[in-house]
Amino acid sequence: MTARLRQSPTLAILAGLWVLLVAGIALLSPGILTASTLTTILQFSSILALVSLGQALVILAGGAGIDLSVGGIVSLASVLAMMAVSAGLPATLLPLACLGIGLALGLGNGLLVTRLRILPLIATLATFYVFSGSAVALTGGAAQSGVPAAFTPWGRGALAGIPLPFLTLALPLFLVAGVVISATSWGRWLVAMGDNERSARLVGIPVDRARLIVYGLSGLASGAAAFVSLAWLGSARPNIGQNLELTSLTAVLLGGVSIFGGRGGVAGVLAAVLLLVTLQTALLRLNINTVWQVGIVGALLVAVLVADALTTRRR
Amino acid sequence: MLRQLKLTLFAATLLATGALPASADPANTVAFVPQLIGIPYFNAMEEGGKKAAADLGVEFIYSGPVDTNPVDQLQIVQNLIDQGVGAVSVSVLDASTIAPVVEQAKAKGVKLFTSDSDAPDSGRAVYVAQATDQGLGYAIIDEMVERVGEEATVAIVSGEATASNLNAWIGFMQERAKDKYPKLTLLEPQYAGGAADRAAQIATDLMAANPDLKGIIGVASTTCPGVGQAIETAGKIGSVIGTGYCSPNTARSYLKSGSFGYSVLWDPAKLGYLTVWAGKQLIDGKPFEASVQLPGFDSPTTYDPATGILLLGEPAVFTADNVDQFDF
Numbered sequence: 191m192t193a194r195l196r197q198s199p200t201l202a203i204l205a206g207l208w209v210l211l212v213a214g215i216a217l218l219s220p221g222i223l224t225a226s227t228l229t230t231i232l233q234f235s236s237i238l239a240l241v242s243l244g245q246a247l248v249i250l251a252g253g254a255g256i257d258l259s260v261g262g263i264v265s266l267a268s269v270l271a272m273m274a275v276s277a278g279l280p281a282t283l284l285p286l287a288c289l290g291i292g293l294a295l296g297l298g299n300g301l302l303v304t305r306l307r308i309l310p311l312i313a314t315l316a317t318f319y320v321f322s323g324s325a326v327a328l329t330g331g332a333a334q335s336g337v338p339a340a341f342t343p344w345g346r347g348a349l350a351g352i353p354l355p356f357l358t359l360a361l362p363l364f365l366v367a368g369v370v371i372s373a374t375s376w377g378r379w380l381v382a383m384g385d386n387e388r389s390a391r392l393v394g395i396p397v398d399r400a401r402l403i404v405y406g407l408s409g410l411a412s413g414a415a416a417f418v419s420l421a422w423l424g425s426a427r428p429n430i431g432q433n434l435e436l437t438s439l440t441a442v443l444l445g446g447v448s449i450f451g452g453r454g455g456v457a458g459v460l461a462a463v464l465l466l467v468t469l470q471t472a473l474l475r476l477n478i479n480t481v482w483q484v485g486i487v488g489a490l491l492v493a494v495l496v497a498d499a500l501t502t503r504r505r
Numbered sequence: 506m507l508r509q510l511k512l513t514l515f516a517a518t519l520l521a522t523g524a525l526p527a528s529a530d531p532a533n534t535v536a537f538v539p540q541l542i543g544i545p546y547f548n549a550m551e552e553g554g555k556k557a558a559a560d561l562g563v564e565f566i567y568s569g570p571v572d573t574n575p576v577d578q579l580q581i582v583q584n585l586i587d588q589g590v591g592a593v594s595v596s597v598l599d600a601s602t603i604a605p606v607v608e609q610a611k612a613k614g615v616k617l618f619t620s621d622s623d624a625p626d627s628g629r630a631v632y633v634a635q636a637t638d639q640g641l642g643y644a645i646i647d648e649m650v651e652r653v654g655e656e657a658t659v660a661i662v663s664g665e666a667t668a669s670n671l672n673a674w675i676g677f678m679q680e681r682a683k684d685k686y687p688k689l690t691l692l693e694p695q696y697a698g699g700a701a702d703r704a705a706q707i708a709t710d711l712m713a714a715n716p717d718l719k720g721i722i723g724v725a726s727t728t729c730p731g732v733g734q735a736i737e738t739a740g741k742i743g744s745v746i747g748t749g750y751c752s753p754n755t756a757r758s759y760l761k762s763g764s765f766g767y768s769v770l771w772d773p774a775k776l777g778y779l780t781v782w783a784g785k786q787l788i789d790g791k792p793f794e795a796s797v798q799l800p801g802f803d804s805p806t807t808y809d810p811a812t813g814i815l816l817l818g819e820p821a822v823f824t825a826d827n828v829d830q831f832d833f
Contacts, residue, residue, distance in 0.1 A: 226587050234580050333599045346605050423575070423601035432574050474584040480542060480571050 200446030200454075203497055204461040207490075208468065215472050222475045225351045233353040233422070235467045237264070239360040239460060240415040241434050242441040243367055244296075244408030246459045248310075249442055250371070251404045252384030252451025253397075258314040259299055260438055261431030262321025263412035267291040268419055269325045272334040272426035281338035288417035289410055295321060296409015300402035318435060325428040334426040345421025355418045363411070367456045380404065384451030440487065441466055444494055531589045534564035535784030537620065537777065538581050538595045542569040545754060546773050547596075549833040550621070553777025560800070561785045566590065578602045586615050592784035594633065596621035603627055616787035620780040621773075623814075630787055631813050633780045635771040636820045638670065642677020644820045645748060645769045646686070649720050652746050652766050655686050657719035660711045661694040662704050662732055664725025671724045674750065678722070697728050704731025705738075708747075712739050720766075723749030729768070733759030753823050753831040760825045768823045773833055776817055779806060783815055 215222050241260045248255045271287035279287060295317070302313040347354045371377035383390035383397050391397050412431075419430045445462035447454030466487065473483045537554050539547035551567045558565035566585065570577035575598045583606055585593045593610070595603055597619055607628040610617040620633035649659055661678065663671050675694050682689045695711065697704035708721050708731060723732035729751035736747045737759075746766040747759060759765035782799060786792075793808040793815060804818035823831065 221588075224587070230580075230583050230587055234576070234583075237576070333601055335600065346608075419576075422605055423579075424604045425599070425601045427575050427599070427601055429574070430576065432572070470580065471584060474568065474581055475588060477566060477568060480568065480577075480581070484571060 200444075200494065200498055201458050201461060203494055204445070204458065204465055207494075208461070208465050211465070211468060211472060215475070219476060222472070227471065227475075229348050229351050229353055231464065231467050231471050232356045233348075234471070235463050236353060236355040236360050236418050236422075237415045238434065238437055238441060238467065239356070239463045240363065240411045240418065241431075242438040242445075242459050242463050243360075243363060243456060244411030245438040246442045246445070246447050246454070246456055247367065247380070247404050248408045249447050249449060250384050250451055250454060251380045251401055253303075253387055253401060254310055255303075255384075255401070255404070255451060256310050256314060256439070256449075257296075257299065257405065257408045258311065258435045259295070259318040259321055260408065260412045261434035262318045262323075262325070263292055263295045263409050264416045264419065264431030264434055265325040265428055266295065266321040267413045267416035268426040268430055269329055269334060269428050271416065272337065272420065273328065275338070276334065276336060281340065284338065284341065284420065285417050288420070289413040292409045292411070292413015292416060293406055294409070296412065297402065297406040299409065300405030303405060304398040304402045322429070322431065325431075329426075329428045331428060333428070335424070337420045337424050337426070341421040342424055345418065345424075355422065359414060359418065363414070364456055364460050371455060376400070381452055384453070386452070437466070440491055444491055446498065530564065532591045533788065534566055534590045534592075535781045535788070536566040536568065536585045536590045536593045537780055538578060538585070538593065539567070539569035540578070540596050540598050540622065541573050542567075542571060545833040546752070549773040549831075550596075550777030550780070553772075553774035553779075554781045555777075556774075557778040557781035557785075561782065563591075563781065563785050563788070565781055573598055575599065575602045579605065582606055582617075583609075586610050586613060586617070589613060590615060591788040592616040592618065594618050594620040594780045594784055597624045598622075600624040600627050603629065616784065618783065618787065620783075621776060629813070631783055631793065631808075631815050633776065633783050633815045633817070635773070635776050635817050637816065638673040639677050641750065641769060641820050642674045643681045644822065645674075645722060645750070646678050646681040646689075648767050648769065648822055649722070649746070649748065650686055650689060653719040656688045658690040658692065658715055658717050659720040659722065660692045660708075660715070660718055661722045661724060662707050662711070662728050663694050663696050664727055665698060666696040668725070674724060694724070697725075697731060699725075699727050701727055701731040701734075704728035705735040706731075708732045708735035709739060712736075712741060712745060718745055720746045720748065723747065723751065725749075726751045726755055729755050729759070729765075733762070733764045736764040737762055752833050753828045754833060756823060757828050760823065760828050763825070766824070768828075769820050770823070771817055772821045772831065774831075775802060775821075779815065779817055 245257055248257045267288050270291050271284055274287050275281055275284055299314055299317055302308045303310050344354050349357055379395045379400055383395055441462040442459055445458035554565050568581050578598055579602045582595055586606055586609055597603055603624055604627055616630050618630040623632040679691055682691045695707045697707050712718055721732050723729040729749040732747045736745050742763045747764050748767050750770055751768050756765055756768040796805045796807050798805045806818050807816045
């Protein structure tokens with residue numbers, strides 16, 4: 191365990207911070223430490239966790255990979271899926287519609303990046319505007335209500351204090367992604383091409399195809415997040431994905447994934463998501479002005495990156 | 506390792522900076538969650554809420570998102586409910602910002618209600634409303650007739666032609682003119698979109714085309730400055746009276762120059778006061794009476810049990826004399 195922690199200092203730092211945070215809360219306001227707080231934190235983590243998972247895969251696979259369009263995909267997928275149901279699509283297909291639209295939009299990003307060779311930062315910035323703009327334009331900015339009542343018990347329910355979207359969707363996907371990255375050859379390809387794309391091509395890894403799939407997976411994860419938002423809020427908001435591109439990026443970097451790709455894992459990303467949401471919740475509970483919270487998250491990111499840089503240099 | 510620990514501690518200190526102990530008695534606390542923080546309108550509501558809290562002996566929490574993000578707003582509401590705050594009022598971004606927590610609030614005995622912006626059919630305890638479309642439409646015509654007389658021609662410059670709230674206000678203006686002031690001529694509404702300079706152009710054209718024009722109503726807050734400027738540059742101060750639904754900060758310079766005779770809106774500070782008062786009533790389990798006169802309010806607030814709406818009262822009229830008492 192110690193050896194593993196030494197290998198990934200970020201995970202240790204995050205765990206340490208989380209313990210300190212919880213201890214701090216216990217000291218300042220012990221009333222917060224209840225089971226319902228845990229439920230709240232996990233509920234608000236679900237969407238961010240799903241989106242961050244996709245973002246992590248894209249960044250991990252290197253080639254200056256980044257997906258700025260995730261928030262736009264969440265908004266557009268939820269709005270389009272909801273409109274499809276209103277237009278007569280059977281309600282039971284709502285989850286599939288979200289996933290399918292997400293996947294298609296993500297593959298669109300992948301094609302821009304791999305076929306047209308547009309820098310991911312620019313390609314996904316462009317699609318971010320296209321997706322989030324279309325979501326607002328299609329709806330005139332109004333929320334689309336009428337999510338079938340059959341889905342809300344799942345979106346708002348909890349089992350043993352763990353919200354169902356987290357327990358049955360986010361957590362399993364993180365486990366699958368973790369296993370794929372560490373135990374399958376395809377997962378190792380991702381890390382290898384992120385680490386050194388030239389060598390990856392030389393040893394025959396189909397880099398472009400893998401990268402196309404990775405952008406598709408990021409879209410798929412955003413589509414899943416869109417479905418969680420529908421089942422939870424009971425309506426499709428055209429701006430539900432607002433800020434997700436930046437918060438997911440924060441979670442991924444905080445979670446120890448190198449922005450250059452090829453280094454890091456999804457466990458750290460999940461830990462970072464939980465830390466971010468716990469921090470937000472704690473600050474809200476202590477009634478600290480929300481303006482401060484934004485600054486504190488930034489300071490936290492700087493602190494962790496500095497710590498990471500120092501420990502890496504020492505090694 | 507030591508360095509790592511130091512950094513960890515450093516980060517943790519950052520987290521703890523500014524931390525304050527939570528309020529003494531959560532059950533005797535009324536919270537208000539605005540749509541976003543840091544804008545004069547909601548700051549005024551916060552001020553009113555603080556005043557009410559001091560008068561009524563309750564704690565007051567004001568907490569809202571830094572941008573109009575529904576999930577951030579929901580998170581704040583959720584946390585207030587988890588804290589067991591006595592009553593939580595929300596200016597909802599839309600129904601989705603409280604729908605997921607209505608049942609939870611009921612189970613925990615937290616009174617969840619809306620203020621300033623409503624989510625009908627959500628199961629909220631009450632909606633504290635600032636004004637009705639009818640009240641706003643009637644008030645601006647009544648005030649205009651008081652200044653220009655009944656036999657006058659008045660123009661209407663609105664914003665977007667599709668904006669439902671603006672069109673509702675215009676509809677009630679026309680209804681009031683038809684029912685109560687048959688000799689008053691209301692010109693067909695002109696639409697300027699969201700741009701103040703377009704509103705100025707339209708207002709200038711209207712004055713040129715109708716030499717007997719006595720008043721111009723700028724319906725959207727974005728059209729107010731255009732109307733005021735047009736009257737000033739046309740040298741018609743005194744002969745044409747401008748007005749509109751705009752905040753004191755927007756209308757101030759035009760009220761002072763005389764191009765605006767008055768401005769109609771509501772007072773968000775009073776709305777904040779009423780919100781906290783309503784929260785206190787809910788915590789105490791007291792029912793709302795059909796009509797109540799609160800201290801410092803110009804007109805009584807009314808409650809409609811059928812719709813569950815607690816109405817602030819008549820709209821506020823801002824003039825050159827009282828505009829400096831307001832800051833929003």
